[in-house]
Amino acid sequence: MLVTSSMNKLSFLVSLTTSDNDYQIEQAASAESTARRLGVDLQIIYADNDAINQSQQLLQVIQSGSRPSAIVFEPAGSTGLPQVARAGAMAGMGWVILNREADYVVQLRSSYKVPVFCITSDxxxxxxxxxxxxxxxxxxxxxxxxxxxxxxxxxxxxxxxxxxxxxxxxxxxxxxxxxxxxxxxxxxxxxxxxxxxxxxxxxxxxxxxxxxxxxxxxxxxxxxxxxxxxxxxxxxxxxxxDGMPKTGQAWVRNGLLAGTVIVPANAGLALEMLAKAIQGGTMPPERTFTEVRSYPPIEEMAAAQRSRRPV
CATH class of the missing domain: 3.40.50.2300 (Response regulator)
Structure with a gap:
């Protein structure tokens, strides 16, 4: 069982890779709307596509006097920051990895009574x-x-x-x-x-x-x-x-793109799962996949191409 907490004390930090990407912008919007709905405190920071910067930012938060209940982060580099993850779990914070799997998740889940898991697109x-x-x-x-x-x-x-x-x-x-x-x-x-x-x-x-x-x-x-x-x-x-509604999908509809792959933002889902886990004292699944799909469907893309360039 995990250590439980009352909802009004929950605060989450979300670390995203960059503010200059439509998917990351949608991740931030997803986290913000979910945080408002849940009534939790939220801080969002950006790593500027720099893994070292992201590591330093997160360590600074972990070592500070006012720690969040959990950290949700999308890795900016090639690793899931295992040492930072361990430091966070040791300090009593939950740890969620977005759009990446990490081997250390299993060990942290067995060693610390905080929610540790990943949510990723396939x-x-x-x-x-x-x-x-x-x-x-x-x-x-x-x-x-x-x-x-x-x-x-x-x-x-x-x-x-x-x-x-x-x-x-x-x-x-x-x-x-x-x-x-x-x-x-x-x-x-x-x-x-x-x-x-x-x-x-x-x-x-x-x-x-x-x-x-x-x-x-x-x-x-x-x-x-x-x-x-x-x-x-x-x-x-x-x-x-990525296929975000206001960017990728809109670009398909106005003809700038022939197609995209819809990859749902998952930062909001991470906050929901964290809040439920901390409130209920239960550990979420080690890994949760979000579904992806072609936009428009493959058959429509093929038909549009046939009409554009007759065989």
């Missing part, structure tokens, strides 16, 4: 959905430019693995990396366009692991001075991931 399944979207967009095969997240990101690696599992064998993938933001993707694609290979490669689609990065790529293509080349690039289908 990143391989996100990649599998993107692979199926590629099949819908390229029925004859071809090549795509794939904008991948940072090299140290488990989410990026797992999405790539999933995409490779389901994309058609006759589709080749050319990869550039960015940092989950529109600005970083704009820079990466702009640099790629300066390479001579970009001018000789015939691509059929631009596929990004994040909606913001897809829009950053569009911005880079919009800046091409050669009107014919610019129009050719912008006529290709672009897809992303």
């Amino acid at each position: 990143h391989k399944e996100i990649g599998r959905v993107q692979g199926r979207q590629i099949g819908a967009l390229l029925p004859r095969g071809g090549a795509v430019l794939y904008i991948e997240g940072p090299s140290g990101s488990d989410a990026a690696q797992q999405r790539t693995e999933g995409m490779q599992q389901t994309k058609p064998a006759n589709v080749q993938v050319r990869t550039v990396r960015a940092q989950w933001t529109e600005g970083s993707a704009h820079q990466a694609v702009s640099a790629w366009l300066r390479l001579s290979t970009s001018r000789t490669l015939q691509l059929e689609a631009i596929i990004a692991q994040d909606d913001s990065m897809a829009m950053g790529a569009r911005k880079a293509f919009q800046e091409i001075s050669d009107m014919e080349q610019r129009d050719r690039w912008l006529s290709l289908p672009f897809t992303g991931c």
